[in-house]
Amino acid sequence: MQTSGNNMRNVTSDQWAGVAPGEIEDPRIWSEIIRQHTTLHPEFSFLPRKFKIAITASEHDRAAIKVHDIGLRLHKNADGETGFEVLVGGGLGRTPFIAKTIKPFVSGRDILSYIEAILRVYNQYGRRDNIYKARIKILVHELGIEKFAKEVDEEWKAMGDVGLTLDHAAIEEVRSRFSYPAYEKLPHMPDELKQAANDPLFERWRKNSVFPHKVQGYSIVVLSLKPVGGPPGDATAEQMDAVADLADKYSFGEIRVGHEQNLALPHVAKRDLPALFKALDRLGLATPNVNLVTDIIACPGLDYCSLANARSIPIAQELTRRFANHDTADLIGRLHINISGCINACGHHHVGHIGILGVEKNGEEFYQITIGGRADENAQLGTLIGPAVPYAEVADVIEDIVEAYLALRDRPEELFVDTVKRLGVEPIRERVYATR
Template sequence: MYVYDEFDRAFLAERVAEFRDQVARRLSGALSEDEFKPLRLMNGVYLQLHAYMLRVAIPYGTLSSDQLRRLAYVARTYDRGYGHFTTRQNIQFNWIKLEDLPDAMAALAEVGVHGIQTSGNCIRNVTTDQWAGATPQEFDDPRIWAEILRQYSTLHPEFTYLPRKFKIAITAAPKDRAATKVHDVGLRLHRNEAGELGFEVLVGGGLGRTPFVGKSVRAFLPARHLLSYIEAIMRVYNQYGRRDNIYKARIKILVHEIGAEAFAKAVEAEWEAIRDGALHLSDEIIADIRSRFLYPDFQPRADQPAALATALEDPAFAAWHRNSVHPHKVPGHAIVTVSLKAIGAPPGDATADQMEVVAALADDFGWREIRVGHEQNLCLPNVAQEDLPAIWRRLEAAGLATPNVNHISDIIACPGLDYCALANARAIPVAQEIAKRFADLERSRTIGRLHVNISGCINACGHHHVGHIGILGVEKNGQEFYQITLGGRADEHAQLGTLLGPAVSYEQVPGLIEDVVDTYIELRAGPDELFIDTVARLGVEPFKERVYAAH
């Protein structure tokens, strides 16, 4: 966990006081909604279909138990008793009243949480691997570098009004759990042949109306040059990014139009002028940031303790353990993914009571630390194997032990037309119905790893382009229709899905998805061939032929 200092606390208190005055002026009529809009957006406040929505930043997906408990308090006191965790490792409260927003923000600020830079044309919340610091795969803890970027980017005067919003993701493991290739900038931390720590830099990824997979513009950037190189990228984008057309203002369009090679050349030229200047990261600066992270004082523990072996004789616990428990870098410990995808529940939602359960588990067993993943689940990154049975029992009682992580019912979905003013179609009810169709655990195991992503509009907040099965809601003559894509993926082999065929009606979607899955089971080379590999081997045509014949 990163430990915030007095400067952070004073800064947030001043920001809350400023916003309280702005809200008072809006409520009195001194500010119109148009005048208030840019002020509220700087604090993560949107006006949705039915109410204001507060988006709260969770830097690099890391929360303390106190912070999660305070999110639960806000959900219960100022909202309708729940919050929605997003693909940006943030949380959204969809029903907060305008007059209550300053008090809610003040409560969050007391524990170092805020909505700054969760909206607007600025550098947004930097995201990373939810297993950071715990997985044995990684070269370094990517949160160190995400925190450096957070401090650098917060209220950066040159990059507060960019042509469009800007998103950065970092991974430090060969397995990419941060979807770095579909961000404006993706950073892959690794070591070169000499053992030096650095980044592969990818630029121009992104989804939405015009999706692209990011292009590698530098194979290895020494870690000490991270800020100066990001500054060079931002300067090139700020200078040449389009401001005349909101749909062509993202950096991905600039990279596409001038080409990755020309873009990289412009960045290198800009970087040469600043690489050894004020943004150079000395060993002392990096060490100072690193020292502000508190790590568990792990004590030696036995791998596969007797208590765990006994618990694994219970089929229900064994199913959860097989699905939700992952290897830790320290012997005798484990990483636990907490599914927020109970069958029939809105994906990514957690009630205030459930948040408090997870916070208490982090206190009792997990060194007071929780993570949020871009798949809209939570994570306890540092738990002892001997405590897993107790953790499971408490998760089970809270409805948080559904053993469906990475299965077809572990669906990523945006809020869609139930909440969002931009949406064309519903996403949550579609996800709920699909999950119900595949509720049988044995059937899910037979299907294997399969990611379904649903977006209610072309803005792609549900990352449908990179779902193994992607579902996009569109509007036709006032009716909800859905386009289906197959073969997308968001990992280290990221690629965009291929359109299956004509859009289908709302009522047809669950049945069509069942037909796609049944076709996969029939066509796969064997039980070990995953859905994504079958699509890669055969393409979408065999699926198209069989699915549309049935509809």
């Protein structure tokens, strides 16, 4: 929305919104309410810099709210009222920050006025003299979260009743626009699924790519766009035509896109999973690597982007070949690799479990590597593991990092990020750079 302007851009939620078990409520309703209010808002059409909001309603944050200008977490207070924890000042790029909580609870009826108060403070104090210091994350960092929160609270009180309080009817009017499929009453374990369990290829895909749905008898299916040796996140026109047909047949015509650069079919009956798997396998879209080491996020890099300093796609392709063995990937477990070809961080390398940043040194491509980052409810920035390495050595270093993790984890279930958190960077750095 409003691309290229210094104004409100996207208001996003996660790709499982409305169907994920355990959600407080459907966050898309609130995303739409905020989008309607902020798009083409005359007071905020010339902010110091672009502005993005993300909303989650689940315990596990798939919307990456802590790396947005404003992050909103739906929850209920002690009185059972639905509202938002409000976080401010997240962002990546050349100066990354994790958002901080500015208000533990703002009721749903007051969320528009509170967001306006934040935007007014940002509009007044945000830097317009330096594009590199113009984002709200810099203002929050320079003022401090306590001072920024005080300014917002004072502005919020001074606004008084400006007609932004949301009544029940207004919320329900937007809610009525979000229709849900005509779900059937289906068994939890249909015969089709029991029979397909004898197929090891189907079972590997099911355990990796199929996730719980809030309605019994249905599943959320993630389609991996990360084939071995292929550009991550790519799909051909023919594949997308076919996926659209499969969505019509198996997911009530709905396809969703996540920031992990994969697709999701949010309403698949469990009885249809075997047939869907066969169709996806024929299309090359049944790679069982969702959330594993080859499910890599990468920007276009130097191959396609004039801002980039180094290539991203060939690094990702080589890593998928190095870790192509599915048994090895399962042994490693959940591990996210994110690659950016420049400091603008379009590949979100700062919050990758392993982050790879391309830099230029004397006309050659080098790569800085960080470990321990994450973008979920426990979001944190990765830590630089050592000196930048040349293009030809990147895949070797990543292999060494993974081998160090496998040797250092205290049990098979301990995830890479948990091992890094427990031990710190140094034990892994020692193993990786010992022979370099």
